[in-house]
Amino acid sequence: MSDPKHESEAFRKARNGRNIALLIGLLAFVALVFVITIAKLGANVASNGF
């Protein structure tokens, strides 16, 4: 049988890794939506001649 202490450490590490990856993914999505908004706003402002 494997050592339960060692096992839980491995799981904890894997879960932390997944959580950090998810955090980075969500932050990147927020940043992307922000940048897209600015890009589209800029294009609309330019085409309206303001």
Next chain:
Amino acid sequence: MLKTTASKFDPAAGVAAAARWQDYVLLLKPRVMSLVIFTALTGLVCANVPLNPVLAATSILCIAVGAGASGALNMWYDADIDAKMSRTRGRPVPSGRVQGADALALGVTLSLFAVGLLGVAVNVLAAGLLAFTIFFYAVVYTMWLKRSTPQNIVIGGLAGALPPAVGWAAASGTAPLNAWLMVAIIFFWTPPHFWALSLTTGDDYERAGVPMLPVAKGEPATRLQILIYSLILVPLALAPAFTGLGGVVYLAIAALGGAAFVTLAGRLFLTKQRGDAKRLFGFSIVYLFALFAALLVEHLAGLKPLALLPHGLLG
């Protein structure tokens, strides 16, 4: 979500080992994704429409994520097949590192994000084509054709062929004949490419009960089909030089590469050697890459396409 109480996969208990974030990346089939990114980028650039760099990058990202999502859906549905094949049994779901339900959730979520964002940020045509691509790969190919007909990868290959049209639509809001010509090249390239691979993978597909052509119709029929599709593909790949899409560099690559392609397919047909199947498989990747790289470089460098046919004929 994942249960974290066991270190070994136990199908009866439905418990998976701890999944690392890299396992979720593998669900997206990064190697397939890289080809999709490349062909979609070529389509986007060949449209010759100035596009905001942020929106161009967003388009490619959405297409790549959409392709990855369909890969995750494929791995969820095909876990039973993958577990029986030596080439695929190490994948995250059959090896027990990721639960099937998690792969499904990832695939559905990323599909919705990719299609939704492409529709909102770029245009509805591109988003619609991307949604169709995901549906075609995950439902038409994976759930229906793959297990039921030896023509599975011929028809299913359309999903892998569509990214240039999605890229073109993202740039211009339209999908003209030249975009579909790029789709047709990948569509007719897929069968000889994939069948050459399946001739080298032994009895993997037979063991898994997948009716791939060599399993269902035998190797001689497969070699003949490879030759037939190669003879359709090579002239088709020359067509962009006539329709205002490809230039001199493209024509040279398509002619030389096409000659080599047909030679390799002919040799495989005559010699029946597994080594020739391997060579054709390897060359097919180089050939497709070279064709699209030529189009990409010509358009980025502003080289004039040949248009050997009169304009207006193709809209």
